Amino acid sequence: METGRTEATYSTPLVCGHLGGDPVALLVHEGPDKAFARIWNLKTLEISGTFEAPACMGALACALVDGRPLAVIAGMDSLREAGRRTELWDLTDRSRVGDFGGLTDQVNAMVCGTDGRNPVVLAATAHGGAQLWDLRTRQLRHRLGDGWVSDVEIGLLDGLPVAVTADYYALNIWDLGKGTPLHEIHLPADPSTVAFASSGELVVGAGYEVIVLER
Structure with a gap:
């Protein structure tokens, strides 16, 4: 699956979700002039949509709210604090809902x-x-x-x-x-990363270690 990752100047945030009943991956990368979000259909392995996103990406998340598939996109630029923003986007029509x-x-x-x-x-x-x-x-x-x-x-x-x-x-x-x-x-x-396992344990990434915490 070719994602166009080689076009990215910085690291590429990625998150998976569903759109129209199909599994999708949302990737954001920054090109020479501006940043773009691309929606990849994981069944067809094709791009189903592209929209402009906040520059210098920091974090990304997806949610289904009242039947609407949404993406939360956070910009991150340590050199321009005033330019940081976190936005909410509707993935169905690729429109900006608003910001936080x-x-x-x-x-x-x-x-x-x-x-x-x-x-x-x-x-x-x-x-x-x-x-x-x-x-x-x-x-x-x-x-x-x-x-x-x-x-x-x-x-x-x-x-x-x-x-x-x-x-x-x-x-x-x-x-x-x-x-x-x-x-x-x-x-x-x-700790740098943390996740709940399906069986309830907390899995923690810390340096070169993986720590599993049980109840």
Whole structure:
């Protein structure tokens, strides 16, 4: 599958989802003049749509909100802080829905999910902790901690929607609905990535190590 990755000047964020019942991959890359998002149909291995995206990509996430397939696209440019922005796009007609007006920090990672009632996106930022935003209203719901967060994950803990943040030599688990801390897990290495396994374990990438945490 050729994705045009060789045209990219910087690293290419990628996320998978569904569009019109078909599995798709959304890739964003920055060319010589501007950045573009390309939607690849994973059945036909062809491009089904292209649209201009925020430059200097930092993070990318997809969600289905009220039947609408949406993409959250975060720009990242350490040289132009005023130019950072995080935008919401409709993948059906490739139109810009709006932006998350207060989310101007560098975004290291994002994940979409639900807090039990509302569709949300959780953003790991460089200076403002993890920030939980409502995907319908594009309003900030909770700020989870402060400072640098490398990665974020959303899942269930005993049926409760929770957020997991990869912080400095620790994982923090938060009540997603209330925005309150539940657990702090200290680690022997600084975590860079975190994910829930299908069987419930937390899988953490930290340096050259992979750490699996069980209940």
